[in-house]
Amino acid sequence: MVESLATAPASKVSLLRRFLGWCVHAFTASGIAIAAVILYLLVQGGPDAFRWSFLLMILATLVDAVDGTFARAVRIKEAVPSFDGRRLDDITDWLTYTCLPLMLIWRAGLIPEHTVPWLIAPLLASAYGFCQVDIKTHDGYFLGFPSLWNVVALYIYALPVPPWPALYLLLLLAFLTFVPVKHLYPSMPGKLNRFATITGAVWGVLVVALVFLLPTSAEPERSTAERVMAYGSMIYPAFYMVTSWYITLKGWAQQPAPSTP
Template sequence: MKLFAWLVHIFTASGLLAGFMGLLAAIEGDYPAAMAWMLATLVIDGIDGTFARMARVKEVLPNVDGKTIDYVIDFFTYAILPAYLFFVAVEAPLWALYAGSFMMLLSAAIYYGLEGMVSEDGNHFVGFPVMWNMVVYIFIFVVPWLSWPVLLAITAVFAVLHFVPILVPYPSRGGRWWMLTIAMVVVFIGTALLNVWAYPRVSAVGRWGCLLSVGYLALVTVLDTFQARPQVQGKDGLEKE
């Protein structure tokens, strides 16, 4: 049982290796490969919690804090790597690239220090979660024709939304229309892979699939924010079992 628990922690930590490979690809200017590695980190992060619960890692390895491992990896793969990809792949004045990257990093760092990052029922993030990988993917692979002032304005809006008490679906935890939400996440990842493969072109199927899934998640966020409004709990709500 301990071996299974250790394997789960190693699987979680492999997200950092995938993120590092994404960084190397971005440095080399291979933006599709960088994005493919970022999508791999998204998949790893999405399923490792299920494995952790199956292996009862908290019970079997009480001295190994999987939550801390997860935070370290998430901050790199969801904030640092996307900020770097934004900096090198978006065409904009240098000051705008610094401004956009700094907004991503500062808002993410402060968000990770907040209490109440997850709702009391565990089904929502409170505030826009650190998902800059999705935002930067859309900038580069879905709407590359948008001008840099528009991209910078969108970045500023999402940075502010970290601190607005909206209720964003936490797909692996259940919630409203849970199976449909999971399906939309699968659609997002699948169409993202399609757009990464088609780069520098934008696949029509990939574009509309992405916009459909993002629009769905935005709709559920609005509905849950204004209808459910559950109480929120502390940062430990993100703890993996």
């Protein structure tokens, strides 16, 4: 994600750095263009709408994963001090990590039809998470479930998860947005975060392969190859969640007990 850095006087910024700064912002904004195509696919429908929507969500995630590196390289707040790239980044993430995945869950019929209004719960929970000032901790973690609804939608579709358990999972994760569990933040420093970055890259390749195996509907029976790929690729999300909870519980256990008067 785009990081804020100390600003410098605009007069001291070269035209090249200013140009490169705007190029970084344009790269971040490409996520909004990707979101527009996903929206078109989900509204228009068609035999490959869900498959292409998932592929474009992966592309948007890739943009989000590297734009911060580019921003730090050009010292973005110095290069373009008048433009808030972090706000642009949050708008893009809100669309590609939350709104569109939840819309896909609705359009693909992944939860019972009459329970669709319950999708407001993860939507509002994600809005709360995005607006939390301390959502990113000083030691390099996300607090609460980090609105990875694109990943949730993919596995509900790919396995597939039956409609009622899928709804319960969505509501549980929405609730966990409010629980101050430290979730790994792969782009931040730290051994676990670096390990999560490396293994996450391998997982990303598996996910792309999985998406190409997906049927055009959530209803047909899954092939053996697809089931093996889906369950095998779940090792990384399981590692992510288990490690995050382990770190949190360990931290809670090490907190000193309150003194009694």
